Amino acid sequence: MTIAPKAARKLTMKQRYSALTRDLDWEPSYVPAEELFPYTRFEGIKIHDWSKWEDPFRLTVDAYAKYQAEKDKRLYAVLDGFAQSQGHLSLTDASYLNAMKLFLQGVTPLEYQAHRNFAYLSRHLNGPGPRFASLCQSLDEMRHAQTEIHTLSNYNKYYSGFHDYLHMHDRVWYLSVPKSFFDDALSAGPFEFLIAIGFSFEYLLTNLLFVPFMSGASFNGDLPTMTFGFSAQSDESRHMTLGLEAIKFLLEQDEDNVPIVQHWIDKWFWRGYRVTALVAQMLDYMLPRKVMSWKEAFELYFEQQMLGGLFQDLAFYGIRPPRDVEKAIQEKDYISHQAYWILYQFSHAAAFTTSVPSDEHLDWLEEQYPDTFPTYRKLWDKERKNVENGGRHFVRGLPQLCQVCQIPMGFTEADDPFIQCQRETIFEGERYNFCSDGCKNIFDHEPVKFRQSWLPVHQIYQGNCGAADLPGVLQWYGMQPGDGGEYLGSVDHENWLAWHDMAETTGGN
Amino acid sequence: MTTTTPAARPVGVDIQESESNRAVIEAIEADNPEATVRHMPGMVRVQVPGKLVINRESVEERLGREWETHEFQLAIISYFGHIKEWDDDEIVIAWDH
Ligand SMILES: [Fe+2]
Ligand SMILES: [Fe+2]
Ligand SMILES: [Zn+2]
Numbered sequence: 329m330t331i332a333p334k335a336a337r338k339l340t341m342k343q344r345y346s347a348l349t350r351d352l353d354w355e356p357s358y359v360p361a362e363e364l365f366p367y368t369r370f371e372g373i374k375i376h377d378w379s380k381w382e383d384p385f386r387l388t389v390d391a392y393a394k395y396q397a398e399k400d401k402r403l404y405a406v407l408d409g410f411a412q413s414q415g416h417l418s419l420t421d422a423s424y425l426n427a428m429k430l431f432l433q434g435v436t437p438l439e440y441q442a443h444r445n446f447a448y449l450s451r452h453l454n455g456p457g458p459r460f461a462s463l464c465q466s467l468d469e470m471r472h473a474q475t476e477i478h479t480l481s482n483y484n485k486y487y488s489g490f491h492d493y494l495h496m497h498d499r500v501w502y503l504s505v506p507k508s509f510f511d512d513a514l515s516a517g518p519f520e521f522l523i524a525i526g527f528s529f530e531y532l533l534t535n536l537l538f539v540p541f542m543s544g545a546s547f548n549g550d551l552p553t554m555t556f557g558f559s560a561q562s563d564e565s566r567h568m569t570l571g572l573e574a575i576k577f578l579l580e581q582d583e584d585n586v587p588i589v590q591h592w593i594d595k596w597f598w599r600g601y602r603v604t605a606l607v608a609q610m611l612d613y614m615l616p617r618k619v620m621s622w623k624e625a626f627e628l629y630f631e632q633q634m635l636g637g638l639f640q641d642l643a644f645y646g647i648r649p650p651r652d653v654e655k656a657i658q659e660k661d662y663i664s665h666q667a668y669w670i671l672y673q674f675s676h677a678a679a680f681t682t683s684v685p686s687d688e689h690l691d692w693l694e695e696q697y698p699d700t701f702p703t704y705r706k707l708w709d710k711e712r713k714n715v716e717n718g719g720r721h722f723v724r725g726l727p728q729l730c731q732v733c734q735i736p737m738g739f740t741e742a743d744d745p746f747i748q749c750q751r752e753t754i755f756e757g758e759r760y761n762f763c764s765d766g767c768k769n770i771f772d773h774e775p776v777k778f779r780q781s782w783l784p785v786h787q788i789y790q791g792n793c794g795a796a797d798l799p800g801v802l803q804w805y806g807m808q809p810g811d812g813g814e815y816l817g818s819v820d821h822e823n824w825l826a827w828h829d830m831a832e833t834t835g836g837n
Numbered sequence: 838m839t840t841t842t843p844a845a846r847p848v849g850v851d852i853q854e855s856e857s858n859r860a861v862i863e864a865i866e867a868d869n870p871e872a873t874v875r876h877m878p879g880m881v882r883v884q885v886p887g888k889l890v891i892n893r894e895s896v897e898e899r900l901g902r903e904w905e906t907h908e909f910q911l912a913i914i915s916y917f918g919h920i921k922e923w924d925d926d927e928i929v930i931a932w933d934h
Contacts, residue, residue, distance in 0.1 A: 341906075341925050384920040391907050398911060535915050539851065539880075542914075546879035554879050558853045561914040569920055576933075619878060633917040637846050637932065641919070644934035 345386035350379075353456035365454045371517040374582035378455030381577050385461075385566055392464055396471065399559045403475055406555040411482050420548040420616040422487065422824035423815050426680040427614040428480055428553060429489040430606060431541060433679060434506045436476045437497040441510050442525060443469035449518055458577075461570045468563040479556045487820050489679040492806035496679055499793070500805050501784035502606075502671065504734045508781060509603050513596075515777075519578065520592055526571035528596035531638070534564055535629040536604050540611045543619045579645040586646050595773070597650030598766035602733035609668035612693065613685065621696035622664040631657065652766035658742040661697060665704040670738040673723045677798065679807055681815035684712050703745050720814055726785045731760040732767035732778055739763050755779060843932040848918030849884035850930065851877075857900065858912045864895035880914055888931040889918065 339347065356364045368375065409415070419425070446466035453459050484490035497503050513524040542557030578585045608622035620628075639649045668682070675682040685693065690708060694701045714721055727736035741747045751768040753760050755775045762768040771778045787793050794804025802812075810819030850865075852858050854876070865883050866872050868890050875882045883889070896904045906928055922929040 341923075384923045385910075386923060387907075395907060395910050402911075535851075539915065543878040543880065558879065558914055561851075562853075562910055562912070565910070565913045565916055568916070572919060632847075633849075636841075637848070637917055640841060640846060641843070641932045641934050 341386045344388050345383070348388040348390075349383075349460045350456050361454065365452055367452050367518055368454055371519050372588055373519045373578060373585050375454065375578075376581055378453075378457075380580065381455045381457040382573055383457045383461050384569060384573075387460075387464060387566070392467075396467070396563075399562060400471070400475070403479075403555050403559045407479060407482065407552050410552045415549075415551065416483060416486055417827060418549045422820040423681065423683065424548045424550065424614070424616050425483055425487050425489070425820070426682070426815070427541065427544060427610045428483065428550070429493075429680045430610060430614075431553075432476065432480045432490060433493040433496050433500070434503055434606065435537070436473055436480075437494060438506055438510045439469050439473040439476065441514060443467075443473060445514055445521055445525070449521070452518060458570070458574070461566070461573075465563075465567055465570060468560075468567070472560045472563070475556045475559065479552045482552065486823070488808065488810040488818075489681075489812075489820075491808070493679075495806040499784075500679070501729075501736075502674075502678060504782065504784050505606065506603050508734050509599050512599065512777075519588075522571070522574040523578075523589060523592040524596040524599070526567065527575045528571075528593060529600050530564065530567040531571040532597060532630070532634055533600045533604060534561075534568065535633070536625060537607055538564065539629065540607060540619060540622075540625050544611065544615045547617045547619050548615060575642070576645075579642075579647065590647055591773070593647065594651040595770050598652050598656075598764075598770060599733070601656050602735060602763075602767070605663055605667040605735060608664035609671060612664040612696070613668040613682075613689075618692060621693075623660045623696060626656075626660045651769065652764070655742065655764065655766060659739075661700045662704075662745065663739070665693075665697075665701065666739050667735075669704070669707065670727075670736050673721060674727070674736070676722045676813045677802060677805075679805075679811040681813055681818050681820065683815040684708055684715060700745070722813075726788060728761060729783050729785050730763035730767050731781055731783070732762060732770050733764075734781065734783060735763055737761065737763050843934060844887040846932050847884045847886050848889050848916075848930045848932060849882060850889065850916040851880050851882050851914040852912050853914055854879055854881050855912075860899035861891065861896050861909070861912055863899050865889065865891055868892050868895050888929065891928040893926050 355361075362369070443466050446462045446469060450459050450463035450466055453462060480490060497507055510525075513521050516524060538557060538561050542554050542561065545551075545553035545557060575589065578589050608626075611619065611622045611625060635649055635653070639647070671678065671680075672682040685708060690705055694705060711721055727738070729736055737748060737750060739749050741749045749764055751762040751765060753762070753768060753772055753775070755771075758779070760771060760775075760779070762771060784793070788796075788801055793801050795801055815821055852862060858881075862874065862881055862883060866874065869883075869885045869888075872883050872885045872889070875884070891906070891909060893904060893906055906923060906925060909928060916930055918930040919933055920928070921931045921933075
């Protein structure tokens with residue numbers, strides 16, 4: 329008698345995930361686990377059972393490869409079409425690309441650094457679940473770096489400021505803001521990195537970083553950037569999940585982890601939030617066609633979703649919202665105006681251009697910020713007169729920088745737009761300056777780390793930046809004529825007018 | 838900050854606006870009667886109080902072809918809430934506590 333063979337049964341997602349991810353793990357027998365995973369004990373975090381780590385995506389390597397390949401295929405079809413049809417000519421204005429220059433110089437190199445650190449986690453975390461999720465994220469971040477470079481390289485053929493972005497990332501003053509933020513995370517332990525990048529950056533703040541850039545691209549005719557952005561963001565939902573699972577896992581494993589995690593949330597919220605000052609000014613000032621104000625984006629993506637949603641959930645574990653969150657809420661009314669004003673005055677030393685906002689633009693800002701903008705509008709009215717008299721304002725000296733976030737000290741006290749906010753700490757006889765209580769608190773907790781900050785202004789004065797004069801430093805930065813300064817009359821602006829056959833300067837519309 | 842129950846706090850997803858994602862958005866609207874939809878450049882945001890469910894069958898009905906839940910990874914831009922379940926038949930986003 330023969331028994332009919334059973335039809336091959338398809339495994340469910342859950343079974344496939346456990347067979348292909350968890351079941352491939354083994355208990356080490358030749359070496360003790362502490363030797364195999366040497367980096368997961370020195371931060372004071374206690375883990376009792378790594379198998380409790382959840383991965384809701386239940387991704388296996390075959391499904392990962394299949395969907396990532398499909399994402400790339402869709403993206404590269406758009407890139408080809410845009411390049412072949414001279415799509416760059418249908419942007420709203422060449423000045424829009426300032427936002428993309430900032431993105432390529434400031435954000436793309438961080439994708440590569442994220443790739444490196446997640447590769448490290450995919451080797452060094454004890455559990456197979458988080459190791460596999462880290463491996464996928466490591467590959468994703470490499471994909472992000474590559475697709476962003478490919479996408480924006482098309483603009484490099486026609487516009488200034490896109491060349492030498494890696495070289496600039498390591499040297500230029502405003503790029504030390506995102507670079508030092510990520511270097512701080514890379515030089516932390518694996519658990520702090522998970523809370524810093526996986527949770528605070530990917531879950532808390534990623535929407536504020538990416539969605540405004542991508543909606544801005546969509547609104548300003550930049551189809552390739554919108555496509556790479558949404559393609560990258562589709563990976564981001566997995567990264568957000570990794571961050572959220574990480575924090576829940578740490579909090580559930582041991583009560584002693586709670587105060588450590590709370591401190592990291594306090595630190596990394598403020599570190600990440602300070603980097604988003606660059607996004608704030610981009611949204612309010614750099615997009616010729618506006619999407620939403622920084623204030624609205626902050627309310628939607630941070631206050632409603634994170635404070636109103638996530639932190640209520642985390643209260644269950646004894647976690648409270650980040651320490652300096654109230655200050656960030658106050659700043660939503662003015663941070664973008666102050667950040668853009670800083671960049672405007674120093675853009676002769678930057679690889680992007682700036683300009684006085686048009687009347688229409690000023691009206692829009694006043695609508696969005698009825699309480700605070702009238703004060704800043706007076707500043708722009710005055711500056712416009714300077715420009716008319718041939719005296720466009722550039723600061724010739726070098727600014728003082730915050731020791732922690734490295735932003736020039738141009739932010740004010742919340743209740744007075746004319747008083748610069750300045751905090752200081754004396755540590756072992758040296759005085760350190762900070763832009764805010766948030767940055768001071770971070771320094772005071774780790775003074776030995778942050779006394780080593782590579783502050784671009786100090787480095788220039790110490791003679792480490794190629795030369796003691798501005799042209800020499802700009803050359804050392806890798807900048808070329810036309811990269812920075814005023815937009816009106818710049819190389820990009822002149823080319824744009826010529827390509828569109830406009831005989832005379834029409835102003836920043 | 839006021840505390841609210843997980844049943845009342847909104848959860849949601851941002852989805853790329855495209856022809857095939859329209860079926861996904863319609864399926865979410867049909868299966869989550871309290872859903873609100875907001876259009877933004879290039880994307881659609883769907884928000885629901887408490888819990889958001891995406892059913893494979895509802896999507897397949899509207900799409901007219903087979904659809905595996907993994908495919909949602911091509912559509913999603915971002916979400917808020919916690920992914921409680923992601924299996925062969927459904928994706929559930931809700932808060933835990
Ligand atoms: Fe990324
Ligand atoms: Fe990411
Ligand atoms: Zn600072």
